[in-house]
Amino acid sequence: AQTVTQSQPEMSVQEAETVTLSCTYDTSESNYYLFWYKQPPSRQMILVIRQEAYKQQNATENRFSVNFQKAAKSFSLKISDSQLGDTAMYFCVSWAGSARQLTFGSGTQLTVLP
Amino acid sequence: ETGVTQTPRHLVMGMTNKKSLKCEQHLGHNAMYWYKQSAKKPLELMFVYSLEERVENNSVPSRFSPECPNSSHLFLHLHTLQPEDSALYLCASSQDSGGHYTQYFGPGTRLTVL
Numbered sequence: 304a305q306t307v308t309q310s311q312p313e314m315s316v317q318e319a320e321t322v323t324l325s326c327t328y329d330t331s332e333s334n335y336y337l338f339w340y341k342q343p344p345s346r347q348m349i350l351v352i353r354q355e356a357y358k359q360q361n362a363t364e365n366r367f368s369v370n371f372q373k374a375a376k377s378f379s380l381k382i383s384d385s386q387l388g389d390t391a392m393y394f395c396v397s398w399a400g401s402a403r404q405l406t407f408g409s410g411t412q413l414t415v416l417p
Numbered sequence: 418e419t420g421v422t423q424t425p426r427h428l429v430m431g432m433t434n435k436k437s438l439k440c441e442q443h444l445g446h447n448a449m450y451w452y453k454q455s456a457k458k459p460l461e462l463m464f465v466y467s468l469e470e471r472v473e474n475n476s477v478p479s480r481f482s483p484e485c486p487n488s489s490h491l492f493l494h495l496h497t498l499q500p501e502d503s504a505l506y507l508c509a510s511s512q513d514s515g516g517h518y519t520q521y522f523g524p525g526t527r528l529t530v531l
Contacts, residue, residue, distance in 0.1 A: 336518060346505055348522035394460075398518055404473070405520060407460045 305330045305397050307408035315414040316385045323370075324380045324411050326395030335399045337371070339380045342410075343391040351393070354378065385415045419443055421523035423508050429529045430498065438493040438526045440508030448513035449491040450520065451483060454505040466491060467513050498530045 306329045316322035328337065339351040354362045354371050361369050366386075370379045382389055395408040421442045430436050442449060451463040465473035466485040480502075482494040491508055505527055509520040 338519070340522075345524070346527070347524045348507060348509075350519060350521065353519055404462050404465075405460075409459060 305332070305335075305399055305406040307395050307397050307406050309395050309408035309411050311411045312409070313412045313414070315416055316382075317416050318385055318387060320385055321381060321383045322385055322413065324382075324393050324395075324413065326378045326380070326408060328376050328378060328395070328397050328406075330376075330397060330399055332399035335397055337369075337378045338396040338398070338405075339367070339369070340394045340396055340407075341389075341391040342394065343388075348394075349391075352380065382413075387415050387417060389413065390415045421508060421510055421521055423506075423523035423526050425526060426524065427527045427529075429531065430495070431531050432498060432500070434498075435494070435496040437495065438506055438508075438528075440491040440493075440523055442489055442491075442508075442510035442521075442523075444510055444512075444521060446510040446512045446521075447488050448511045449485060449488075450509040450511075451491065451493050452507040452509065454507055454525070456504075460507070464493075495528075498528075500530050503528055503530045 308327045335356045337354045340348050341351050342348050352362050352364045352367050354369055361371050366383045368381045392410045392412050394410050397406045424439045448467045450465050453461045462475050463477045464483040469485050480497050484492040505525045507525045508523040511520045
């Protein structure tokens with residue numbers, strides 16, 4: 304079984320600043336993937352970034368980067384130069400090789416303040 | 418049309434009605450999913466289809482009936498629903514091979530059962 308824990312229900316950041324969202328996970332699988340999805344007020348679930356567990360290099364996508372600490376089972380998301388459009392619920396998600404099921408964390412509501 | 422589309426975007430129905438939700442993916446994927454997102458609850462996986470065959474059914478009540486006529490289309494037939502079935506229903510698709518397990522979501526159908 305997999306579990307994903309997001310301990311920050313809500314966060315806020317000033318526009319143009321940097322913010323880090325925390326996530327820890329647990330899995331017994333050796334082959335797994337980790338994702339961050341965001342869900343803005345439109346409710347569309349949008350992929351932000353993806354990390355393959357077998358890769359040591361942290362994934363980056365423009366202003367978004369992750370800090371993947373495999374031994375600690377930690378997977379945080381850093382958003383640089385925050386923009387108003389980044390306001391959304393952010394979900395940390397895992398996928399393990401033996402199942403097709405994504406396991407979602409409870410989410411962190413991020414508000415970017417002007 | 419690109420990505421994953423869902424129709425209708427909003428649906429209000431009585432408990433005795435029969436309606437269907439439609440999902441279409443334009444990504445060439447071979448797996449499709451139905452999720453339910455209720456307020457204050459984690460995202461719940463309902464059904465998974467891979468190569469048009471149902472491979473996952475997470476104890477969903479029989480008043481929800483999925484149909485996958487081909488790899489691009491997925492339906493969720495609804496009948497005699499209950500008010501607690503009111504939720505956002507999300508469809509997703511993925512390429513279920515070659516390491517590409519990332520799921521892409523549609524915009525969702527907001528369902529209200531009166």
